[in-house]
Amino acid sequence: MTTAPILDIQDVHKDYNTYQALKGVSLKVRRGEFIALVGPSGCGKTTLLKQIAGFEDATSGTISIDGRDMAGVPAAQRPTSMVFQKLALFPHMTVAENIGFPLKLRKVPAAQIAQRVNEMIALMELKPIYLDRFPRALSGGEQQRVALARSMISSPKLLLLDEPLSALDVKLKKVLQSELKRLHRSVGVTFVHVTHDLEEAMMLADRICVMRAGRILQLGDPTDIYYRPADAFVAGFIGETNLLPIDVVSRNAAGITYRSEGIADPTGTIPAPLVADSVSPGQALMNVRPELIRRIGTHENADCAVNATVTEIFSKGGTVQYRARMPEGHDLAIEIQGTSALPMQVGENVRLGWAKKDIWVLAPGEA
Amino acid sequence: MEQTATRSWHDPGLLVKALPSVLLQTTCFIAPLLMTFILTFQRTRDFQLRWTWDLATWTDVFSKPHYWTILGHTLVMAAACVAICMVLAFPIAYGLATRFKRFENEIKILITFAFITDATLKTFGWVLFLDKKGAANFLLSGLGLPPESVAFLFTDWATLLGMVYNLLPFAIFTLYLSIDTIDRSLILAAYDAGASKWRAHWEVTLPLCKPGIWAGSVLIFLLGVGVFLEPKVLGGGVSPMSAELIRQTFETRVNWPLGAALTLVLMVVSVFVVLLFSRILNMKRAGFGT
Numbered sequence: 001m002t003t004a005p006i007l008d009i010q011d012v013h014k015d016y017n018t019y020q021a022l023k024g025v026s027l028k029v030r031r032g033e034f035i036a037l038v039g040p041s042g043c044g045k046t047t048l049l050k051q052i053a054g055f056e057d058a059t060s061g062t063i064s065i066d067g068r069d070m071a072g073v074p075a076a077q078r079p080t081s082m083v084f085q086k087l088a089l090f091p092h093m094t095v096a097e098n099i100g101f102p103l104k105l106r107k108v109p110a111a112q113i114a115q116r117v118n119e120m121i122a123l124m125e126l127k128p129i130y131l132d133r134f135p136r137a138l139s140g141g142e143q144q145r146v147a148l149a150r151s152m153i154s155s156p157k158l159l160l161l162d163e164p165l166s167a168l169d170v171k172l173k174k175v176l177q178s179e180l181k182r183l184h185r186s187v188g189v190t191f192v193h194v195t196h197d198l199e200e201a202m203m204l205a206d207r208i209c210v211m212r213a214g215r216i217l218q219l220g221d222p223t224d225i226y227y228r229p230a231d232a233f234v235a236g237f238i239g240e241t242n243l244l245p246i247d248v249v250s251r252n253a254a255g256i257t258y259r260s261e262g263i264a265d266p267t268g269t270i271p272a273p274l275v276a277d278s279v280s281p282g283q284a285l286m287n288v289r290p291e292l293i294r295r296i297g298t299h300e301n302a303d304c305a306v307n308a309t310v311t312e313i314f315s316k317g318g319t320v321q322y323r324a325r326m327p328e329g330h331d332l333a334i335e336i337q338g339t340s341a342l343p344m345q346v347g348e349n350v351r352l353g354w355a356k357k358d359i360w361v362l363a364p365g366e367a
Numbered sequence: 368m369e370q371t372a373t374r375s376w377h378d379p380g381l382l383v384k385a386l387p388s389v390l391l392q393t394t395c396f397i398a399p400l401l402m403t404f405i406l407t408f409q410r411t412r413d414f415q416l417r418w419t420w421d422l423a424t425w426t427d428v429f430s431k432p433h434y435w436t437i438l439g440h441t442l443v444m445a446a447a448c449v450a451i452c453m454v455l456a457f458p459i460a461y462g463l464a465t466r467f468k469r470f471e472n473e474i475k476i477l478i479t480f481a482f483i484t485d486a487t488l489k490t491f492g493w494v495l496f497l498d499k500k501g502a503a504n505f506l507l508s509g510l511g512l513p514p515e516s517v518a519f520l521f522t523d524w525a526t527l528l529g530m531v532y533n534l535l536p537f538a539i540f541t542l543y544l545s546i547d548t549i550d551r552s553l554i555l556a557a558y559d560a561g562a563s564k565w566r567a568h569w570e571v572t573l574p575l576c577k578p579g580i581w582a583g584s585v586l587i588f589l590l591g592v593g594v595f596l597e598p599k600v601l602g603g604g605v606s607p608m609s610a611e612l613i614r615q616t617f618e619t620r621v622n623w624p625l626g627a628a629l630t631l632v633l634m635v636v637s638v639f640v641v642l643l644f645s646r647i648l649n650m651k652r653a654g655f656g657t
Contacts, residue, residue: 053559075555076561076563077561080559082555084552086552088550090553091575092575101570102561105562
């Protein structure tokens with residue numbers, strides 16, 4: 001197995017008249033990887049996918065697939081296959097004709113097509129009796145499997161998924177998510193999955209690429225993105241978090257020295273591995289995830305401690321979420337494992353603390 | 368099925384609910400047809416209708432090949448018109464639904480205007496244009512071509528031109544509607560699967576337009592079978608078509624029973640042709656297995 005990236009995107013720009021949909025995107029995707037492109041609508045993730053599939057030509061920049069520059073190569077000749085948001089199953093063809101369509105275009109003999117179609121429906125766990133039915137006679141989840149089978153039958157090097165699960169209900173979505181993961185493991189094809197659902201991306205992908213306004217904000221594995229977000233936007237986009245404003249006094253190789261009105265920290269320093277590169281003296285944000293904050297006793301020592309008043313309690317089944325207001329007016333979200341006896345009451349003044357290793361300091365940026 | 372049918376007859380409200388529809392259908396559709404049918408068994412003598420109840424008219428219809436030649440000619444002309452209209456309308460409708468989407472409304476308004484302009488006016492306009500000393504010959508001789516190079520006025524070709532010109536909007540609109548409803552991602556999916564532009568057209572766009580092509584064809588065929596203005600004005604009445612024959616039979620010859628019989632023959636044959644083709648083209652499949 002070569003180490004060269006299967007997909008190499010270099011500084012791709014895409015303009016629609018005056019609107020810049022992509023403003024210089026570079027991305028290398030490893031062979032066999034499951035990568036998720038995540039971002040709010042209009043961030044350029046689907047536009048990027050269209051450039052990879054070859055439906056549109058990039059304004060500038062290069063896209064190479066398996067070492068070959070794709071400039072001027074039409075979608076039909078690219079080793080990519082797309083699963084569309086609306087699935088795009090051909091309504092005038094039966095399930096078997098739909099799945100076999102890519103092979104029919106490649107002039108594969110009919111007997112061989114039939115054999116491959118049977119392999120695909122076995123892989124997708126579809127019932128053979130569906131083969132002669134029209135797509136509209138199938139349920140949403142079954143249509144999804146047919147669309148996947150059609151995309152996989154020509155053994156593409158890259159499978160592009162354009163939010164194919166977004167229209168499904170939550171339960172079916174979960175089933176198909178694990179299905180996708182299983183499929184990815186069993187076929188070893190590189191998956192590029194576009195979604196606005198971060199939970200889905202975290203669950204499925206090896207690496208997540210967070211985009212916003214035509215740029216990549218951060219690329220990393222799910223833990224990186226979750227616990228070490230590049231900026232306030234990524235931090236806020238990916239699940240709930242607490243961003244506490246701090247003043248960075250100085251920065252050196254060992255880390256930073258900071259001041260904060262509400263946070264009681266005996267050392268006032270944060271070691272370098274817990275600080276984003278973009279942080280410089282001045283304003284910064286301390287990121288602490290709700291589940292890493294706990295209640296501490298009045299005299300108990302903690303790396304960081306704050307005083308706050310509990311304002312709200314939400315039970316989320318397995319966990320309980322609290323909201324507490326610090327004297328400076330900043331709201332904190334705290335999430336703890338649900339127990340029958342609630343450890344905090346609304347209106348109670350509590351002391352909350354967290355460990356320094358759970359901190360991540362990032363530059364303020366635009367939220 | 369069976370049960371709902373029997374039960375619906377026991378529903379006393381049903382007849383009341385269906386009454387407006389039944390009345391409308393009867394007065395506007397069934398009664399005139401029935402009267403036409405009854406007329407064919409009568410005779411006219413001295414420009415008067417006689418209630419005779421015999422088969423003289425039908426014997427006449429089936430014994431004179433002249434009527435059937437005209438009918439055959441009519442069917443051929445209508446079929447040719449359908450073919451030409453579809454071939455011309457498809458690229459226009461396709462362009463409207465895709466390439467020229469921005470000017471869609473302007474173009475549609477122009478087509479509609481051309482469409483609602485009185486057919487008589489347009490047909491006579493063509494006469495002026497195609498005449499020996501008309502605009503077409505004037506322009507062509509100006510380009511150095513020999514005089515009177517456009518000389519097909521008062522032939523079947525001129526009739527066909529007029530029919531195509533007057534019926535083309537039906538084809539454009541029915542095709543436009545079916546092309547416009549095709550999901551763009553289906554075409555992209557075809558490209559993605561490895562189809563060239565032509566292949567995607569052939570495998571996806573065209574089959575999905577089949578209902579539109581069919582609806583437009585039926586519409587144009589039935590309208591084309593009934594044209595009388597074009598063969599008379601542009602064709603010069605040299606080779607009459609069924610509608611003109613029927614008009615003459617009613618008005619000039621004042622032979623109402625024969626006119627009624629020829630009308631029924633034309634109707635039955637047209638419907639038969641449509642049914643035959645729908646069977647051949649297997650429209651059930653074009654309806655995507657519904």
